[in-house]
Amino acid sequence: MKENLDLGFLDRTLRTTGIVLLIFLPFGLYYLGVFPALAVFSGGVWGILNFVFISALVRTTFRAEGPNKHRTVALMLFKFPLLYVSGYFLLKVPQFDVLPLVAGFTTLFAVMTLKALGRLVLALDDKEQPHERVPKAL
Numbered sequence: 001m002k003e004n005l006d007l008g009f010l011d012r013t014l015r016t017t018g019i020v021l022l023i024f025l026p027f028g029l030y031y032l033g034v035f036p037a038l039a040v041f042s043g044g045v046w047g048i049l050n051f052v053f054i055s056a057l058v059r060t061t062f063r064a065e066g067p068n069k070h071r072t073v074a075l076m077l078f079k080f081p082l083l084y085v086s087g088y089f090l091l092k093v094p095q096f097d098v099l100p101l102v103a104g105f106t107t108l109f110a111v112m113t114l115k116a117l118g119r120l121v122l123a124l125d126d127k128e129q130p131h132e133r134v135p136k137a138l
Contacts, residue, residue: 009115010055017048017111021104032100039096043104046087051108053079 021044028037057075061067090101119125 007055007059010051013108013112013115014048014051016115017044017108020111021045021048021107035095036097036100039090039093039100040104040107042090042096043101044107045104046083046090047105047108050079050083050087053083 021041024044025037025041028040032040053075057072057079060071060075087105090096091098
């Protein structure tokens with residue numbers, strides 16, 4: 001794999017997760033019902049927002065020029081109290097079961113894992129060119 005994983009992987013993962021959630025929504029409404037589908041979708045959107053703020057916090061705090069302290073504090077004040085309180089209230093909505101919410105919360109990590117496994121299986125990060133590879137005998 002690459003030694004320096006580019007940040008584009010994270011952006012592509014966020015975009016793919018959003019697309020997966022949008023594709024899931026009409027089928028989930030039909031097969032699961034309104035509230036379970038909305039619970040998965042809401043949990044997925046919360047997971048995307050959480051990951052956006054985590055990546056922004058890391059990018060702001062750990063950079064070559066040094067941390068941007070004002071922006072770091074602003075992100076922390078927004079992310080931790082507001083985002084986690086909203087996650088708590090999502091869990092307390094009486095119409096939402098916990099299992100669909102957890103499925104929504106973990107959708108981002110499932111997409112990220114599948115994208116990384118796909119890159120591994122397809123050998124997209126190998127230094128050799130595909131035509132230079134020699135298949136190994138079993």
